[in-house]
Amino acid sequence: QVQLVESGGGLVQAGGSLRLSCTVSGRALSRYGMGWFRQAPGKEREFVAAISSGGNTGYADSVKGRFTISRDNAKNTVTLQMNSLKPEDTAVYYCAAQLIGSGNFGSWGQGTQVTVSS
Numbered sequence: 001q002v003q004l005v006e007s008g009g010g011l012v013q014a015g016g017s018l019r020l021s022c023t024v025s026g027r028a029l030s031r032y033g034m035g036w037f038r039q040a041p042g043k044e045r046e047f048v049a050a051i052s053s054g055g056n057t058g059y060a061d062s063v064k065g066r067f068t069i070s071r072d073n074a075k076n077t078v079t080l081q082m083n084s085l086k087p088e089d090t091a092v093y094y095c096a097a098q099l100i101g102s103g104n105f106g107s108w109g110q111g112t113q114v115t116v117s118s
Helices: none
Strands: 003-007 008-014 016-023 032-039 046-051 056-057 066-073 077-082 091-099 110-116
Touching: 003 091, 016 032, 016 091, 016 110, 032 066, 032 077, 046 066, 046 077, 056 066
Parallel strands: 008 110
Antiparallel strands: 003 016, 016 077, 032 046, 032 091, 046 056, 066 077, 091 110
């Protein structure tokens, strides 16, 4: 079973940057597509970005051009670089893993808080 641990959250002013990391253990990262999701207070969890096992990426319209997802299979790490942060980016950010062929994100991390002040 794969385990996911997020890190890198914190408090930042609007316009600033943060870099979130997701460390994967228990299984080889290369077997998984990976995603980042977020949940703001009082809102449903929403998709942010994803990267396939082959390196193809996809982004929510709200973060396109500002966030970049990447992966390093050798280090078992997935990164979300967040630039030009806005107060509406404030949320708990979750890393998720989708085993190739499974069709859904079946493994989740515990989340890391990102707070953007205006």
